[in-house]
Amino acid sequence: MSSFEPLTRAEALEAWSAFMPKVVRYAGSRNQVQAGHGNVSGLSAAIRFRLLLEDEIIEQTLERHAFHEVEKWLQEVCWRRYWKGWLEMRPAVWTNWRRRVDWLRKHLPKEMLARVEAVAAGESGVASMDAMARELIETGYLHNHARMWWASFWVHVERLPWELGADFFFRHLLDADPASNTLSWRWVAGLQTVGKTYLVRRSNLEKYGSRYLAGGDAGNGRIADEVVTASVVKEVDEVVKKPLPKYLMELPESTGRVGVWVHADDLVLEKGALAGCAPVSVAGYVSERVYRDGYRLSDRRIESLRTVMHDGLARARAHFECAAVMVEADDPVEGLSNWAVEQGLEEVVAYAPMVGPMGDLVPRLRSRLEGCGIRLTLVRRASDELVFSFAGAGFFPFWQKMSRHLNQLQAA
Ligand SMILES: Cc1cc2nc3c(=O)[nH]c(=O)nc-3n(C[C@H](O)[C@H](O)[C@H](O)COP(=O)(O)OP(=O)(O)OC[C@H]3O[C@@H](n4cnc5c(N)ncnc54)[C@H](O)[C@@H]3O)c2cc1C
Numbered sequence: 068m069s070s071f072e073p074l075t076r077a078e079a080l081e082a083w084s085a086f087m088p089k090v091v092r093y094a095g096s097r098n099q100v101q102a103g104h105g106n107v108s109g110l111s112a113a114i115r116f117r118l119l120l121e122d123e124i125i126e127q128t129l130e131r132h133a134f135h136e137v138e139k140w141l142q143e144v145c146w147r148r149y150w151k152g153w154l155e156m157r158p159a160v161w162t163n164w165r166r167r168v169d170w171l172r173k174h175l176p177k178e179m180l181a182r183v184e185a186v187a188a189g190e191s192g193v194a195s196m197d198a199m200a201r202e203l204i205e206t207g208y209l210h211n212h213a214r215m216w217w218a219s220f221w222v223h224v225e226r227l228p229w230e231l232g233a234d235f236f237f238r239h240l241l242d243a244d245p246a247s248n249t250l251s252w253r254w255v256a257g258l259q260t261v262g263k264t265y266l267v268r269r270s271n272l273e274k275y276g277s278r279y280l281a282g283g284d285a286g287n288g289r290i291a292d293e294v295v296t297a298s299v300v301k302e303v304d305e306v307v308k309k310p311l312p313k314y315l316m317e318l319p320e321s322t323g324r325v326g327v328w329v330h331a332d333d334l335v336l337e338k339g340a341l342a343g344c345a346p347v348s349v350a351g352y353v354s355e356r357v358y359r360d361g362y363r364l365s366d367r368r369i370e371s372l373r374t375v376m377h378d379g380l381a382r383a384r385a386h387f388e389c390a391a392v393m394v395e396a397d398d399p400v401e402g403l404s405n406w407a408v409e410q411g412l413e414e415v416v417a418y419a420p421m422v423g424p425m426g427d428l429v430p431r432l433r434s435r436l437e438g439c440g441i442r443l444t445l446v447r448r449a450s451d452e453l454v455f456s457f458a459g460a461g462f463f464p465f466w467q468k469m470s471r472h473l474n475q476l477q478a479a
Pocket residue numbers: 097107108109110111112114115143144145146147148150209210211212214215218236240242243244245247248249251252255
């Protein structure tokens with residue numbers, strides 16, 4: 068297991084405390100890929116699973132620093148929320164990506180699939196890029212700049228389908244996030260900001276990632292500045308924008324037997340609208356079948372999902388002072404509904420899962436529970452509601468609204 072990415076809330080809080088003094092230097096140093104990654108926080112897995120809330124990071128940063136001193140840091144923390152909100156309003160971008168991954172695996176010519184496997188195994192023959200692929204497989208992490216270079220290499224040099232590159236990242240990154248991953252890959256490919264692609268350049272590696280050039284120069288000519296040109300990537304499905312789905316932001320009073328569903332989109336149940344709930348039981352799930360057969364996740368990734376879920380459940384057990392069970396099921400919907408029935412629940416409450424694997428479960432879970440006479444009540448954090456509502460268009464208008472909000476927060 069990589070020790071760089073904290074996977075329990077206690078580790079995450081410790082890592083955040085250690086990184087906090089560095090946030091004022093972040094803007095000047097973040098782009099450099101350093102050994103040990105001391106210039107970036109390594110908090111992405113903790114943030115992705117919400118072992119740590121973005122709100123906590125933002126508030127504690129603004130308690131110590133003026134907004135203008137830490138704007139870059141806050142901006143990056145908010146990029147993830149921007150992507151989340153953007154995808155909440157365009158859920159089909161996620162489902163279409165998953166569908167395309169399956170389709171491409173079935174229909175691509177054999178030679179191209181063999182190339183996909185070789186490049187993803189770090190056997191492309193381009194030494195710098197192969198070092199990045201191996202680093203990802205071995206540690207479950209890549210610095211943001213390395214993610215950009217490697218994704219660009221995949222799309223614009225190897226000319227392989229972006230969907231399968233994004234799938235390789237999704238299977239190995241410990242912070243794999245349906246929004247940040249899918250949308251960053253689309254951005255590199257030129258789909259997210261139409262006509263704007265990101266091109267890998269050897270000179271950029273020399274400046275920011277020379278460690279990747281230290282392991283021999285074989286094949287690196289393929290990323291020479293004058294050689295790399297943008298590949299034209301076409302949108303397969305139309306991107307349809309919908310209104311932000313509405314959820315409750317406060318939990319209505321309940322008198323019956325209530326259970327809490329803890330899931331990996333939000334593992335800090337002791338904070339926010341659900342903290343005041345009085346459940347008789349709490350449950351989360353892990354599913355080897357879904358992880359291995361459905362998403363083909365790496366062993367390291369599956370292990371990390373188990374670790375974060377155990378941590379979330381242990382804290383929920385302590386906070387709510389009730390039983391907390393880990394449902395191990397081939398079908399999470401069946402496992403969770405069996406738990407709800409066995410516990411004699413009248414209502415299951417949860418933070419609203421976001422677009423992605425957890426969100427995909429909701430329609431079936433709701434109908435299964437309703438079939439057993441059990442209500443499913445989903446609550447969205449008020450700050451998510453606000454921040455997601457800013458993500459209707461591009462990042463620039465988002466950041467204008469967000470920075471205004473953060474300045475107001477600081478003034479208050
Ligand atoms: C092709 C590609 C795929 C990516 N896939 C993911 C992914 O699956 N999950 C994921 O969390 N991030 C992803 N990112 C964004 C970014 O690379 C990582 O969040 C960051 O490298 C995590 O390291 P850190 O925590 O040390 O970042 P820091 O620099 O310390 O940043 C602090 C936090 O801000 C957020 N953040 C920083 N940069 C970005 C960014 N560019 N986009 C979105 N959020 C950001 C993260 O939550 C991060 O933990 C991807 C980027 C690219 C180019």
